[in-house]
Amino acid sequence: MSTETIEKTEVKEEVSQPAEAMLSKRRRKILSDPLNEDNPITVQVLGICSALAITIKMEPTIVMSIAVVFVIVFSNLIISLIRNLVPGRVRIIVQLAVIATLVTLVSEILKAYYFDMYKVLGAFVGLIITNCIVMGRLEAFAMANKPYDSILDGLGSGFGYAWIILVVAFFRELFGSGSILNFKLAEIGLDFQTNGLMVDSIGAFMVLGILIWIQRTKTGYVEH
């Protein structure tokens, strides 16, 4: 009897021991890696389609970023929670169903509360479903990791995506429309000829290319 109880407490201790700090070194790495060294857009080259489509102005880009972060974090969390229940043979469909549900929710909420934004982004919000970053993270991370880590991973990837498209949008709006966050620079005397190329998707490719160039020069990342 007594030995059994001792064994039990020992086991309990073993289980509770690996409770690492909320932001341990490993977890900080999960969070920060996608921001720079393993950025979903510039390094993994995922989610390019939406990075081109919605970065003409900053305002819709911000809303899109929030929507994508929301969808990545929660789909990561949900998939991570049910990862041991999901049958391997239908896992992709399950992931897709979860993502599609979250995206539809975002779209419905936007329509109910931010109708003006819904009209601008309408078609693109639905396209979050096809954003490879979301599904990529589910398949590569959430299926094999605990919920809390998955949330961190989602936040990292989401913000890694967000800051890149915000930078792209900043330059595109600046040179394409001559404004920042819909504030016309001409009003404070900065009147310059805007570049129509920047309003086109080509502008996004160029800004993105320059960003990738700068980043890879700094991190020394080479594609194999």
Place this chain on the structure above:
Amino acid sequence: MQRSNTYIIIFSVVLTIILGGMLSIASVGLKPLQDKQVELDTKKKILGAVTDISTIEDPNELLALYDQRVESIVVDFEGNIVETNAKGEPIVAEKISVQKNYRMKPEDRVYPVYKFKAEDGSIDAYVFPMWGNGLWDWISAYMAIDKDLNTVRGIAFDHKAETPGLGERITTEVIQSRYVGKEIFNDSGELESITMVKGENNTGLSIHEVDGMAGATMTAKGVNAMLDQYLGCYQPYIKKVKSEGNKVALTQ
């Protein structure tokens, strides 16, 4: 790990029920809010076409202003006022789906007309809703014509999926203000409509032309076709009001 087919089927069914249930609840729960947003959006566009509403922040104030200043009627292709539909039920202009009607033959449609009244109750402007095809999907407009039934007071465009930054610009103030003051009839009283020309920064535009949008020629074509078609459809009503106005003027 390999799981049995039964497990997979049960798992899929349960997942579908849960996710589907969540979506249904969200959809039903948010419907009233969404409907209100759509109604507000419609009334905002009608008012926005005739008057400056940028200072009104409160949605309820906007709706009150609408109730106070806007009177709506429905007309048919001949310009006669219609009050009931084929089944004898009363028609409400705001409830008419211009989008659905667009698919019918012009002769079979009913057309809402919104009369914007001045403070003293006299008619100040007429607002005509329109529908058409842009480059990717539908486009729509509320065109406000002054009480002379010739000069454009203002126009409010909307669209579903025109290219952001290109065709999408039809919803901006910059583009819409170009229509203000233009005329839809020529000197001999024939309908001329208003044409958006190709390219930006054109000079020497006539009273029936507006400057175009660089990179959005296809959207401009859709806009032109829409204005052409719908002004044509509203023409009988416009002519009727004009001749009635003349009669009133003569008898007075």
